[in-house]
Amino acid sequence: MVSIIRITLKGIFRDRVFQGIMVTACAFLLIPVVASLSMRQVSELSLTLSLSLISFILLLLAVFLGGTSLWKDIERRYTFSVLGLPISRQSYLIGRFGGTALFVLLAAAVLGIAASAVVFYTSTFYPPERPILWSTMTLCILFDALKYILLIAVAFLLSTVSTSFFLPVFGTIATFLAGGVTQQVYEYVNSQSADKLSPLVRQVATGLYYLLPNFGSFDLKVNAIYGLPLPYNGLLLTVTYFVVYTGILLSVAAAIFARREMR
Numbered sequence: 001m002v003s004i005i006r007i008t009l010k011g012i013f014r015d016r017v018f019q020g021i022m023v024t025a026c027a028f029l030l031i032p033v034v035a036s037l038s039m040r041q042v043s044e045l046s047l048t049l050s051l052s053l054i055s056f057i058l059l060l061l062a063v064f065l066g067g068t069s070l071w072k073d074i075e076r077r078y079t080f081s082v083l084g085l086p087i088s089r090q091s092y093l094i095g096r097f098g099g100t101a102l103f104v105l106l107a108a109a110v111l112g113i114a115a116s117a118v119v120f121y122t123s124t125f126y127p128p129e130r131p132i133l134w135s136t137m138t139l140c141i142l143f144d145a146l147k148y149i150l151l152i153a154v155a156f157l158l159s160t161v162s163t164s165f166f167l168p169v170f171g172t173i174a175t176f177l178a179g180g181v182t183q184q185v186y187e188y189v190n191s192q193s194a195d196k197l198s199p200l201v202r203q204v205a206t207g208l209y210y211l212l213p214n215f216g217s218f219d220l221k222v223n224a225i226y227g228l229p230l231p232y233n234g235l236l237l238t239v240t241y242f243v244v245y246t247g248i249l250l251s252v253a254a255a256i257f258a259r260r261e262m263r
Helices: 002-014 017-036 042-075 078-083 089-125 134-160 166-179 182-189 199-211 221-226 232-259
Strands: none
Touching: 002 017, 002 089, 017 042, 017 089, 042 089, 042 134, 042 166, 042 221, 089 134, 089 232, 134 166, 134 221, 134 232, 182 199
């Protein structure tokens, strides 16, 4: 499995994905200029733009690396040669996932360093009203990375049941969009303002709430931007949720992939 993780990382670097991230990261250089156009809260705006850019880049990585990794291997018949070695399909799948997840963590670390430099530069010339909590910013980026690693697990599950890249890619995007609003929808259908909703709609909304990943629990941007205290008990629950949900997705994906016919 370790060799599969290493091969996956080499393949991602060989495809020049990391170079693409570095080119995209040049957009960080524009953030101080854009943030300075704000009359107030320049540092807060700089932090907001930096975290949003990191989230956008990680989303692209999760969708396209997670959604096309297995598909490209099968299309290139690379899977056949690898599975001819003394390695199980489950180990191969988990190794591919592990390599992709490690690359996302590496990308988040590099982008986080760039964002910290930009925010530090901006806060030097435009002192914020509230002190910047660097530990909260670090945790915000880390939990953002965990969110997209969970999304990669969704993409791998969809890849095991699909023969093309359309379902993994567009299914992953749809899951991300739906998973970002499940908490709000659940709270609405269980509030007093939703009394006119039928019981069927409430049951469907509740079922989707428990079935789809809750990406909203990973979002710590408000805490990082405004220096709000972190709910550490909630963070522990989120990490537990991440481990359990990702484990379930990979287990199902491995079971399906083990029974899939390779043509």
